[in-house]
Amino acid sequence: MTLEIEKxxxxxxRKAGQAYGTYTDLFNKMVEGDSFIAEGKMASLxxxxxxxxxxxxxxxxxxxxSDDKLRVWNLGRLMK
Numbered sequence: 001m002t003l004e005i006e007k008x009x010x011x012x013x014r015k016a017g018q019a020y021g022t023y024t025d026l027f028n029k030m031v032e033g034d035s036f037i038a039e040g041k042m043a044s045l046x047x048x049x050x051x052x053x054x055x056x057x058x059x060x061x062x063x064x065x066s067d068d069k070l071r072v073w074n075l076g077r078l079m080k
Contacts, residue, residue: 046070
């Protein structure tokens with residue numbers, strides 16, 4: 001196997017982080033008791049939502065509504 005060094009190849013933008021930022025912004029706009037439905041692959045969806053909630057300082061509850069839909073409730077701000 002031969003590997004070649006390539007120069008000046010642009011680095012593509014991250015795609016995984018886009019949902020994370022979107023959810024963080026959403027949590028910052030929500031108030032306690034609000035909910036939303038997120039769609040996508042369940043494992044990556046749950047991970048992105050939980051990370052965003054932690055970053056926003058929000059406690060959440062999730063329930064699977066179907067194979068690719070997850071309802072997320074805002075339970076309020078985390079105590080610091």
